[in-house]
Amino acid sequence: MSGNLHQAGVRFLRQLGRHAETIMDAYLAGAVGDDALEPGVQERLVKDGVLYRPEPGADLHLRRVVRALLEEALRDDRNRQIDANTGTTLATFKTLAAHYKEARHQGDFAAADAYLADLREHVYSFCEGLGHSVRVLWGRINNEFGYVGSLGAKIRENELAQAQVSELLAGLELIDFSELAETAGELRELRRLLVTRLQRQVSGCCQELGVVQGRLLELLGRFRKIQGRTRLLRGWLLHAEQQPDYRPGSHTARPEMPQLLNLAEALIAPAAANLHDSGQEAELLALAAQIRAQREERPATAPAEAGELTLGAVESFEVQPSPIQLAVQEYLCAVIESGRPVSALTWWRERELPWDPETWLYQVIGGYEALPDEQRACFQLDPDGEPHPVFSGNFIVQDLSLWLA
């Protein structure tokens, strides 16, 4: 019998190995399509209970046990299944213990051994299951529910985990060791299994679950704090939009001002190096060296920018009039005073001016032209002369006569 079972098991595992690719595809994708598999392979896998069709027309899914095996082996975070069904397990323990006791009582030691082995297997797997559950919870805590993205999802996952912990703890409370001890009676093997081993495992687990619960609550608190901060920010913004000129009251004036707002003024200004402390010599030297370096660098740096160009009033200065100009002015004044036309050369002769007559005439013309318009309009300057005897169009000025217009 056991030989057959062994062979069948080996065949099954080989089957799994042969279709490893397909099974992993199904594990990762959740399902595998009909056309992805050859009909023969598909049929065999379905018959062996590796794949199954949840409803007609659906894709083939991986069976729960195979999935659990893989999750366990791969330490996959997505494995969030926790078996908290302690009641049934306890009932199984008691039933098997009763079978064992009866078989021993009847002297059927072969059957008793088989029952004991069976019971041992159940106890061990129960203990392992407990250890696994705790491990899964720790795994989730340690990566802070990193397998879900949003904070809301993390909070939900955390709540799920907390529910599972309480369920596990409630399940463990179901175990009544005095009852188990009674069931075991005087039988050493049974006592070892049901009392000693189970008790050690359960008490360890309970302790650990207590810690897990604490950590879960702490994490939840942190998640909620973060969520609260986001809400706070959004709320503030909404508030600022609704009441743009809102100003918080003067909380600092209250007698019992909250510690939070108590911010002392910055007091300290940087200190300077002590010139008289030989211990700081090195620093001072370094500072001095820096100064020199800067001075040397200065010409090399960008040339000083040109000073700003400002347009201001030009400083006034007096032009010293030349004597000939003064003489012309005198002449003009004389014309004004006398009110009669006076010829330039007549004046020149009368005053016995030292300049050449031609220069004098030019200067009179220049003086007249240089007068401002309105003054010039008061005078009339007429040249006296005759046309050139040979070259027509040329007029030779011999004298100028100036009078009031």
Add this chain to the structure above:
Amino acid sequence: MLSNKGKVIERLLQGAFICRTSDEEGWRFLKNPANREQVDDYLATLNRSVATVGAGSEAEVFYCAYRQLGEAERRVVAQQFRDVCNALTPLVEWLLLVQQAGAQDAPLTEGSPIRLNELQSIVEDTPAFREQLARISHYRLFGSTSASVDAQIKQVFKRLCELGYLLRPNPEKQIYLGTGKLDYLYEVIRFIDEAEGLSLEERAELASQGSLL
């Protein structure tokens, strides 16, 4: 050279917020209650004490507070509170912008990193964020007058570093870290919320439900 205690006292008197990110050594020093008491005793001469954000063992950020509040101290404190309040809206908008642009659940807190380049490219690619950034950067707190995203975001980050909300551990890299002063900011908002009965969280909750409907 200054001892650890001396450094911590100096930083506190400079008005700095000591947190794990900004000054890990000092933070560790102050985490020890005996050390904190020593610093406190020293500061008592200057009418100051070590204050914390959060209470008891949860205290993660340390700063300097007045021991006794006279007239002058109250004036200083009131001025600082006004400054913080004036800065609140721009800072909150900026925090939300960073959070939204990064598609994160959690707002920026002490120690969380921001990569300026990534943030900038996201903001540049999204018109809504660009508008938001322009509005934020033109607040007086940040004081940018530029029209380009690049200049705006750089100015905002520069100001935040100056104000002590951000830290740039490596001046050659565009990676910034949030400091404990951000946690202080959250506490101030929470305080205002509670003291004035604004029920900000409920309001945000209602608004998000409203937008879902």
